[in-house]
Amino acid sequence: MDSQGPGGAPRPPQGGGIRGGVGGGDTFSILTVMLAFITIGAMILVLASNSTFSILHQVPEGHVGVYWRGGALLKTITDPGFHMMMPLITQFEPIQVTPQTYQLEDIPCGTKGGVMINFEKLEVVTHLCKDYVYETLLNYGVQYDKTWIYDKIRREINQLCSAQSLQQVYIDKFDQIGERMKEALQMDCTSYAPGIEILSVHVTQPTIPQSIRRNFENMEEEHTKVLMAVEKQKVAEKEAGTPKKIVLADTEDSSPVNKIRSAKMQEEIDNQRYLAREKSLADAVDSFVRPIHRRREIFKGTENRPIRLTCILGKYLLKAGERNQSTAKSLDLSKYI
Numbered sequence: 001m002d003s004q005g006p007g008g009a010p011r012p013p014q015g016g017g018i019r020g021g022v023g024g025g026d027t028f029s030i031l032t033v034m035l036a037f038i039t040i041g042a043m044i045l046v047l048a049s050n051s052t053f054s055i056l057h058q059v060p061e062g063h064v065g066v067y068w069r070g071g072a073l074l075k076t077i078t079d080p081g082f083h084m085m086m087p088l089i090t091q092f093e094p095i096q097v098t099p100q101t102y103q104l105e106d107i108p109c110g111t112k113g114g115v116m117i118n119f120e121k122l123e124v125v126t127h128l129c130k131d132y133v134y135e136t137l138l139n140y141g142v143q144y145d146k147t148w149i150y151d152k153i154r155r156e157i158n159q160l161c162s163a164q165s166l167q168q169v170y171i172d173k174f175d176q177i178g179e180r181m182k183e184a185l186q187m188d189c190t191s192y193a194p195g196i197e198i199l200s201v202h203v204t205q206p207t208i209p210q211s212i213r214r215n216f217e218n219m220e221e222e223h224t225k226v227l228m229a230v231e232k233q234k235v236a237e238k239e240a241g242t243p244k245k246i247v248l249a250d251t252e253d254s255s256p257v258n259k260i261r262s263a264k265m266q267e268e269i270d271n272q273r274y275l276a277r278e279k280s281l282a283d284a285v286d287s288f289v290r291p292i293h294r295r296r297e298i299f300k301g302t303e304n305r306p307i308r309l310t311c312i313l314g315k316y317l318l319k320a321g322e323r324n325q326s327t328a329k330s331l332d333l334s335k336y337i
Helices: 016-046 130-140 144-162 166-172 174-192 210-240 242-252 256-294 305-320 325-329
Strands: 056-059 063-069 072-078 081-084 090-096 100-110 116-128 196-203
Touching (some): 072 130, 116 144, 116 166, 166 174, 166 210
Antiparallel strands (some): 063 072, 063 090, 100 116, 116 196
């Protein structure tokens, strides 16, 4: 009777409340799972940074990832990309392994003569080898560059200036400062931090007191004037030698006409030289022999006067710079005897 309602219609089962309770439990479970996913996603997205609380971290290109756990450096080295780590326990730091440039400014130093100068800017390009990252950080920490770049370059600059005069630092050996700094840094790094490679060192011109600078400018101006005078002299010498070069060029020309013309020109030049030489020799003979002809007594009692006179003339020509005794012997001196 109880299972039927009024009018004999069956009553609905009394389990509706229980089903409603089960449906509420399913909704709560779904919400819990969704909340867990949201929490994990938020932790990944929000805490995905290089901090102590990071779960997911990124190593940028050109770097490697190094890790500390409880303050101790781990031997784990990761390549660029995304990586996972335990938050609060493990610390992470990216270390650059590509060439990087350090800039140092306002480096004062004193020369051997006591003059204070200042290097306004100095650049050092270095490279940390990937295979030596763990060893370098273990010995010198993340700030290894402060020890081997910033502090070291200042000491080397001061040592160099203290051993050189202002003239050497500012002019004579200024172009060698960068190379000497590179060699000094690399030598110490090779001995104590082999993973650090010094690629180059660039140094700007140091600033010096204004009064001394004016003196150097005046010296440079005078030096420039001397160089200009030397160059002008070279140009004049080249212009003077141009006709001779033209003759030589014409001689070397393959054209038969030019060869004939050059040969004639050379023959005329040789003839003029020969005539001038013969005239000079004849004048010398005449000026020397005529006084002897007047004093014929010096030749009395000799049987071979032309030969003796020729010997005297040969000695005279040698003294006069004409070193050709055969020419003197070929002269007809009989008219003077």
